[in-house]
Amino acid sequence: MTIPALVLFFAFHTLPALTGILYSFTDWKGYGTWDFVGLKNYINLFKDSRALDSYIFTFKFAIIATISVNIISLLIAMGLNAKIKFKTALRAIYFTPYILSILVVGYIFNYIFTFFLPDIAQALGINALTKSILGNPDLAWIGVVILAVWQSCGFNTLLYLSGLQTIDHTLYEAASIDGAGRWRQFTNITFPLISPFFTINMVLAMKNFLMVFDHVMALTNGGPGRATESISLLIYRGGFAGGEFAYQTANAVIYFIVILVISVFQIKVLQKREVEL
Amino acid sequence: MISQEEANLETNLKSKESSRFFKFFKDSDVNWGATILLLIGSLAILFPLYLAINVALKSPQQLAQSIFAFPKKIHWENFTKAIELTHYFRSFKNSSLVTIPTVIITLLTNSMVAYAIARNLNKKFFKFLYYYFIAALFIPFPIIMLPIVKEMSFLGLDNRLGLTILYIVYGLSMNIFIYIGYIKSLPNSLEEAAIIDGASTWQIFWKIIFPLLKPINATIAILTSLWAWNDFMLPLIMLNERKLMTLPLVQYVFQSQFSTNYNLAFASYILALAPMILVYIFAQKWIISGVMKGSVKG
Numbered sequence: 357m358t359i360p361a362l363v364l365f366f367a368f369h370t371l372p373a374l375t376g377i378l379y380s381f382t383d384w385k386g387y388g389t390w391d392f393v394g395l396k397n398y399i400n401l402f403k404d405s406r407a408l409d410s411y412i413f414t415f416k417f418a419i420i421a422t423i424s425v426n427i428i429s430l431l432i433a434m435g436l437n438a439k440i441k442f443k444t445a446l447r448a449i450y451f452t453p454y455i456l457s458i459l460v461v462g463y464i465f466n467y468i469f470t471f472f473l474p475d476i477a478q479a480l481g482i483n484a485l486t487k488s489i490l491g492n493p494d495l496a497w498i499g500v501v502i503l504a505v506w507q508s509c510g511f512n513t514l515l516y517l518s519g520l521q522t523i524d525h526t527l528y529e530a531a532s533i534d535g536a537g538r539w540r541q542f543t544n545i546t547f548p549l550i551s552p553f554f555t556i557n558m559v560l561a562m563k564n565f566l567m568v569f570d571h572v573m574a575l576t577n578g579g580p581g582r583a584t585e586s587i588s589l590l591i592y593r594g595g596f597a598g599g600e601f602a603y604q605t606a607n608a609v610i611y612f613i614v615i616l617v618i619s620v621f622q623i624k625v626l627q628k629r630e631v632e633l
Numbered sequence: 634m635i636s637q638e639e640a641n642l643e644t645n646l647k648s649k650e651s652s653r654f655f656k657f658f659k660d661s662d663v664n665w666g667a668t669i670l671l672l673i674g675s676l677a678i679l680f681p682l683y684l685a686i687n688v689a690l691k692s693p694q695q696l697a698q699s700i701f702a703f704p705k706k707i708h709w710e711n712f713t714k715a716i717e718l719t720h721y722f723r724s725f726k727n728s729s730l731v732t733i734p735t736v737i738i739t740l741l742t743n744s745m746v747a748y749a750i751a752r753n754l755n756k757k758f759f760k761f762l763y764y765y766f767i768a769a770l771f772i773p774f775p776i777i778m779l780p781i782v783k784e785m786s787f788l789g790l791d792n793r794l795g796l797t798i799l800y801i802v803y804g805l806s807m808n809i810f811i812y813i814g815y816i817k818s819l820p821n822s823l824e825e826a827a828i829i830d831g832a833s834t835w836q837i838f839w840k841i842i843f844p845l846l847k848p849i850n851a852t853i854a855i856l857t858s859l860w861a862w863n864d865f866m867l868p869l870i871m872l873n874e875r876k877l878m879t880l881p882l883v884q885y886v887f888q889s890q891f892s893t894n895y896n897l898a899f900a901s902y903i904l905a906l907a908p909m910i911l912v913y914i915f916a917q918k919w920i921i922s923g924v925m926k927g928s929v930k931g
Binding site: 358361362364365368369370371372373375376377379386432435436438439440441442444446447448449450451452453454455456457458459460461463464465467468471472475506511514515517518566567569570573587588591592595596601604605608609611612615616619 | 662663664665667670671672674675677678679681682684685701742746749759762765766769771772773774775776778779780781783784798799802805859862865870880881885888895898902905906910913918920921924925926
């Protein structure tokens with residue numbers, strides 16, 4: 357059973373990845389003839405301001421979204437772990453966004469940002485928000501962050517919640533007898549004990565957000581201008597419609613290296629911190 | 634040391650006593666602050682969904698008057714029009730014909746591969762396989778995206794079957810990771826006893842191991858179906874024929890036709906979200922515990 361799995365995996369995953377790397381050294385447009393061009397694609401990429409802009413947007417988005425999602429999810433998880441009323445119902449509500457299609461939810465948010473929020477802002481007399489933030493090249497990325505946080509908090513909350521449930525309650529009782537306040541209890545008990553979950557959440561969220569695609573397609577389509585063009589979107593557009601097949605596979609190879617470096621770095625740093633705690 | 638234990642015991646006893654005492658007041662140890670904050674927070678989740686349903690039930694005139702207010706006269710015909718326009722049942726069928734086989738075959742095959750690897754990790758070949766599959770987790774999809782489209786259309790697999798194959802194959806890395814973590818925690822003794830009784834590996838897997846994998850199978854089934862049902866990128870690059878398109882892809886394709894009529898568009902969005910929401914309403918507890926179990930073991 358492992359042999360067919362290996363063959364299929366190689367054929368549909370490794371093989372295209374390898375051919376992708378091979379094409380990145382050519383000038384193929386996706387059709388017609390091609391020649392090897394050496395490192396030309398890579399050299400051009402480093403001079404390409406469109407590619408650079410997409411990296412800046414993607415990183416800005418991924419970092420802010422990862423941090424926001426983790427803070428908010430941890431807060432919600434701690435709330436859900438407390439002795440509260442309507443526990444099951446609340447847990448179910450907070451997980452709901454994760455079961456929904458990002459694209460469709462994105463269209464709904466698109467409408468909220470474009471029509472609903474400006475209406476409200478006008479009624480309340482907040483001039484700064486009377487125009488859609490998605491139409492503003494400096495603010496559109498915030499809309500993407502809001503959608504991403506709304507959609508993915510549910511999953512991270514559940515991961516944190518399962519971490520919190522592994523903590524023995526007598527620890528808190530002992531700590532409060534010793535006079536430790538809420539904040540001390542959090543920094544000295546809760547956080548150290550769930551730090552493996554913190555590592556997983558940070559790495560998973562960052563990796564997923566670096567690949568952002570559906571969110572941008574639904575909200576801004578990369579606009580206004582190219583203000584919110586993510587790396588995935590650029591590779592998709594340039595590769596399929598722009599006749600830059602080989603060039604964008606070179607971009608994808610660089611993207612791969614970047615993601616690999618970041619993941620390894622994150623895991624190393626966060627695990628080291630886990631040990632120190 | 635002993636005195637500390639005694640002290641702990643004493644506080645435990647005390648808290649038990651006090652909880653008995655407070656039983657009379659039943660809810661007095663409820664954290665109302667957290668409850669209220671969470672209730673307010675949940676509005677942030679529910680409000681966009683309320684708004685979406687609200688818009689879907691209105692006429693353009695009603696929408697122009699107020700986005701927020703619930704419509705006095707409900708326009709169900711938005712839904713019937715959306716069903717006709719987007720060929721809803723066709724795309725629903727397409728999504729189902731991709732998701733259901735994907736989930737079933739994923740459960741049957743991925744668990745078996747994971748079992749073979751987990752029980753043979755001392756052998757070089759299986760150790761290599763393990764790292765080979767796990768390493769693929771770090772390869773971003775865009776590097777495969779362009780070549781796989783060429784490969785699939787060359788093989789004549791730019792259809793539902795091809796999509797299903799890709800979901801099963803691409804899920805392998807993550808699923809193996811989760812399965813192996815769980816299989817390692819299962820004791821060897823049952824299998825050893827079965828081997829002595831003369832059972833083949835095939836029998837051992839189906840009769841003993843697979844039933845034991847039930848909780849983690851639930852996790853894998855949930856995560857896989859969410860992914861295959863909601864995914865947009867793979868159908869976008871793979872499917873060119875309109876009659877094969879899945880639900881999310883159809884929403885994308887009809888964007889330009891919707892642009893003038895938001896009510897119709899939202900009716901279509903609600904229809905696209907509805908199957909998952911319905912499943913979730915009935916299987917909510919099971920889904921949540923499935924996802925949480927996976928995260929502890931994996």
